[in-house]
Amino acid sequence: MKVYRTACPLNCWDQCSFIVTVKDNTVISIEPDPAQKITGRFICAKGRKHISRLRRPDRLTVPLVKTASGFQPIPWPEALALAASKIKEALNRYGPLSLLHYYDSGHGGLLKNIESRFFSALGGCTVHKGSLCWSAGLAAQTYDFGAALSHALDDLYNSRLIIIWGRNPAATARHQLPFILKARQKGARLVVIDPLHTATAALADEHISPRPASDGALALGMAHLIIKEKLLDEAFIRERSSGFAAYRKMVEDYPPEKVAAITGLPVGQIIGLARLYATTGPAAILLGYGLQRHSNSGNTIRAIDALAALTGNIGVPGGGVSYANFQVAPYIDSSLLEGEDLKPQRRYYPKPCLAAALQHQLKDPPVQVAYISRANPLTQVGDSAALKQAFAAIPFKIVSELFMTDTAAADLVLPCTAFLEEEDLYYNSMSHCYLNYGPKIIDPPGQCRHEYEIMQALARELGATGFPQLPAEELLAKLILPLTREKGITLQQLKAGPLLLPGAKAVPWRHGPFATADGKFNFYAPAAENEGGTALPHYQAPRELSNSRLHQQGYRYWFVTPHPADSIHSAHRLPGEAKRPRVYLSPQLAEEHGLAQGDRARVSSPRGFLEAEVSLSPKIPPATVMVYEGWWEHSGAAVNNLTSGELTDLGNQAALYDCLCKIEKV
Ligand code: SF4
Known part of the structure; x- marks a missing residue:
């Protein structure tokens, strides 16, 4: 052993x-x-x-090439030569922008990101901006604070009030829950704001359930009351913020009665929440990703950030608006990963709009070769029917994968190693500040190779001299050089066990300036305006949920696709691995449509449909249809057949929750 x-x-x-x-x-x-x-x-x-x-028997273990008679095994040298010849052909005929590099977060290893440098060494590529999961919130917090930083979880013990806003740690961040519950035992009041009655909401002292995508109006309404009743932290506003006068004027337009009409909440509940937040400090707000998947989400996060600034709940123990935590990332040499020194050409498109980009934007030059890794876009990107069509038009697609996912059924499939079969380094930008070294622990099955090795071999075939040919360990040591120089942490030390980033801030923004251009918290953010947004946070009705034409066509229900407790995105939906997909409905909605527990229902949007078994739950709001995300096409319940490829207001983020549907019995 x-x-x-x-x-x-x-x-x-x-x-x-x-x-x-x-x-x-x-x-x-x-x-x-x-x-x-x-x-x-x-x-x-x-x-x-x-x-x-x-060790699943359906693990990909040899390279496969698509032929007229299906997938055929192909030796590695031939697979690499084929990939290299297609890349070379595209480079010669159309240049580097005809190469599409698509990746996501299917594997959190640092070294996997070296693929970006491979494309830079070829002269560049077409690549995405933004994300499917969190970039609206990141953009919002960057405008307000200058960076997205979170309080340490044990700082919650200093909180007298904890508001969990659109996050469900009981299902998706299980290690946060003991801290939250202990803080509650120590006297903190726990409020959950979520349209859904989640497992976390069931633990709260109070659950507030606004209409979907109305959270921004709720935050502005709270600010209206806090200012009107002079429950402000005037010292913080005077000394550490900018743009307050314009913000104050703007929130005059959000009296509780108007906000009640938007959110569907009683006026008394809005007033009570505003007073509770302003008078029960220190108060921590924990933001979730669901909150920023609507078309108006970036400004929603900005409106919530502003609440904390109004009440001085920033830079104090027990306070904060915790969303993401970019404390370790600045100590990684991202320029080495990206290959900026190689001066690559890049053509960008917004990641959630991949289908539309392929069909309309990425034409000159057209995409000739796509390389996809750590991702399953045909399942996870909105409007997947359109994406399948657009993908089919790409002449050659290479996918590195563990299993034959919906996306992996490409022209060339390269079997890659899994995390215990390769050396890598792991750190987190979502919550804590620990770093871990991961050694190669077991041999991979069959002929699986680490993506770094695949890239090294391809770089040799293509004469891409800017790509490193170092052993993985040496490259990792180079990638963490800023960490070694500034914090004294070496790869050798990390090999001994997990290490907390020295000097990690438990309470961000406690001392010194904010990371914004003027060093202040920005109620009014010129940077947002410069990038095409509005300088002040605002509320705008969600695009699709408030579309009366669709309502008239019978698309009347909110189609929401949260993360389940038993899978990370589509990773744990392998054939035979997952339970059957279900459509969750309230008993009232089911009755309206003649549906009973166990019936089969078809849920459709203007873009597509899915079918699954009905499960009734009194916890689902009446005009809501919920299916957990991640189901593959073969399950019949691929949720992104219904969602759109539309963007949120900030950060090139997918507005996956801004989706209307109808439901019928099959
Ligand atoms: S998915 Fe991994 S990181 Fe997340 S709680 Fe489970 S074991 Fe921990």
Whole structure:
């Protein structure tokens, strides 16, 4: 038996540190590493599932090429030569912008990102801006504070009030929950704001359920009352903020009665929440990703940030508006990863609009070769029917994958290693500030290769001399050079176990200026205006949810697709792995449509449909249809057949929750 330390590579808030026990190249157990103080007591079922996933019989183990008679195995040298010849042909005929590089967060290893440098070494590529999951909130917090930083979880013990706004840690960030519950035991009041009655809402002292996408109006209405009743922190506003006068004037337009009409909340509840937040300090707000998946979400986050500034809940223990936590990332050499020194050409498109971009924008030159890794866009990007069509038109698609996902069924499939089969380094930008080294612990099955090795081989074939040919360990040491120089942490030290970033701030913005241009919290953000937005946060009705024409056509229900507890995006939806997909409805809505528990229902939007079994729940709001995200096409319940490829107001983020649907019995 041998015991190793590593970390969970999944795109999860928590990034647990693991102790892995191995015998004869077989993983015996994965347990929490007690040296990591946030996740050291337990890991979730998805973490334990790694063991069986790695040895599933349907794991891709040899390169495959698509032929007229289906996928055929192909030796690695031939697969690499084929990929290189297609890339070379595209480069010669159309130049580097005819190469599309699509990646996402399917694996959290640092080294995986070196693929970006590969394309820079070829002269550049077409690549996305923004994201499917969190960039509206990041843009908003960057305009307001200059960066997105979170309070340490144990700082919640200093809070007298905790507002969880659009986050469901009971399902998706399990390691946050013990901190929240302990803070509550210590006397903090817990309020959950969420249109859905989630598992976290069930634990709260108060659950406030506004209409979907009306949260921005709620925040502006709270600000209206806080200013009117002079419940402000005038010293903070005077000394640490800018643009307050314009903001004050703007929120005059959000009296509680108007906000009640928008949110569907009683006037008394809005007033009560505003007074509670302004008078029960320190008060912490924990923001979730669901909150920023609507067309108006960036400004929603900005309106909530402003509440904290109004009341002086910034830079104080127990306060803050915690969303993401970019404390470790500045100590990684991202320029080395991206290959900026190679002066690549780049053509950008907004990531959620991939289908529309391929059909209309990316024409000169047209995309000739797509390389996709750590991602399953045909399942996860909105308006997936349009995307499938657009993808089909790309002459050659290469996918590196563990399994034959909806996207992996491409022209050339390269089997890659999984996290225990490769060396890498892990850190988190969502919650805590721990770093973990992950050694290669077991041999991969068949002929799987690390993406870094695949890129090295392709770079040699293509004569791309700007791509490193160093061993992985040496490259990792180079990538963390800023960390070594400024914080004294070396790869050798990380090999001994998880390390907390020295000097990680438990209370961001406590001292010194904010990271904005004027060093202040920006109620009025010129940077937002310069980038095409509005300098003040504002409320705008959600584009599709308030579309009366669609309502008239029968699309009357909010189609919401939250993250489930049992899968990270589409990762744990392999055939036979997941339970059956379900459509969750309130009993009233089901009755209106003659549906009963267990019936099969068709849910459709103007873009597509899915079918699944009905599950009734009194916790689902009446005009809402909920299906968890991540289902593959074969399940019949691929949710992004229905969602759109539209953007939110800030950050090139997918507005996946701004979706109307209808429902009928099959
Ligand atoms: S999925 Fe999240 S909670 Fe589960 S083991 Fe991985 S990091 Fe931990």
